[in-house]
Amino acid sequence: MLCPPTGVLNRRCVEAAVMTGLALNCHINKKSLFDRKHYFYSDLPAGYQITQQRLPIAANGSLTYGVFMGNKQSRMATKTVRIRQIQLEQDSGKSLHDDLRSQTLIDLNRAGVGLLEVVLEPDLCCGEEAAAVIKELQLILQALGTSQANMAEGQLRVDANISVHHPGEPLGVRTEVKNLNSIRFLAKAIDHEIQRQINELESGGEILNETRSFDCKLGCTVPMRDKEGKQDYRFMPEPNLPPLVLYDSASLPAGTESQQVINIDQIRDALPELPSATRERLVRRYGMLPEHSFTLLNEVGLLQFFQNVMKETRAEPKKVTSWVLNTLLGYLKHHNLAVSESPVTSSALAELLDLLDSKAISSAAAKQVFEELWKGEAKSAAQVVSEKQLELMQDREALEQLCQSTMEGHPQVVTDMKSGNPRAINKLIGLVRKATLNRADPAEIKDILERLSS
């Protein structure tokens, strides 16, 4: 019989833990245990937190992530960070410090709610790697549906443990940095703390094993009050909770209530497609670079937009990829808009790409159409093309005549061209284009000119 003050474990917490453990390639412990971690703080009314220190629900996993290399962020390298363990635990309340009135306000609404803690091994070397890891973890959790992982809303909380050492020597004394509520601050705080420790050690100082907080206004880490010195948490087994036992299809006991039984194999079979698999699928199916697949997944809503365009257009995947990642994303970033706020819909872009694909317009004209569509005046691509008279000349004969007359009007340039001067032909192409009011494809003009002058 369980003592009521301990609380009762929610089945969904266990399922979420197993899903997350499987997604992170962990070994799922069929038996895991609960412990009490004791410390005094106003947001922990019981004076202890139930956690899984000795034998957590999952251990020894890995997370593979991509880091952009080089200045132009154009190449992608794949790295792996090891997962030490995943454990179920209770949340504490939330403290709001009111320094003005010298008091702390405690919100106990989330106290006792189930948490999943993912512990990583110290395989990371800088803020950028940590940021990439957390981004990937967010995508995985969102794909699993176990968390929306929004850091600003506290759905995902990250504490960083940082130390420095000379190569070949053992790990140095670590500090723990808390109060990181965005990926950007996480990277900044880590890089700042690394530098602070290096500076401290190089000037003969020492690093204290302390907890620090990231001050976003100052852009640096500062010691946190109340967390001085090494804590002795007096871990002990939680006397009110029996071990948590999980089953697989082989060990499933007959005749037990299905509500009380968790089958790891069943959960594994029901796992949704993970981000890494999605990216692989995009690369395989559409022939895009890995970097592109990362960008598509990293931007909220972009993958859906891309897939919607692909569904409605005849254009080649490479063209669609380029327009979505370069043109559309470029405009969105410039105007600081989310994909959901894009004035150009996926249907509009699909229509535009169809016009381009059928050579009804040139790519320069397509860019103009896009700019017009961006104004969001509910016109279709076709309407914009006809309004601005951007259609490509379809009359080949008329074009040839124009080329001919331009050549006759500029005999010197023609001579230069024939003698191999590359600038000469470009000048002719420019003249013909002007004559056609930009409604001819430069490549086609070049073709005709070369033929006529041979």
Add this chain to the structure above:
Amino acid sequence: MSARALWLAFRSGLGGRQAFSTKGSGRITVEVIEHLERLALVDFGSREAVARLEKAIAFADRLREVDTDGVEPMESVLEDRCLYLRSDNVAEGNCAEELLQNSRQVVEEYFVAPPGNISLPKLGEQESFQHS
């Protein structure tokens, strides 16, 4: 609890994994007492209290006389029970007002606490705690 379970509890004992170990012949140092007082916020107060603690440790130490080689430690007397899992439904709550009445001081829906843990005086600075 059945007699067999009781016997098992005796046999497994503390093993080698206890979190607390005594030094020498069982006398506990001042540092250990001060450490315990800070961790658990208890006040040993007197020599008699410390002596009682030493006797309690000596009593528990007798468990070490049991040979536990090759015996799996028992983590919990509940080890043969199933951990009950409840379904993910909201069955209770909405009692914020009632709970807030437990506190002397509240601000909106927050409990009011001092600005942080109030540290005990440092070692050497404290007045002696000799009560009794």
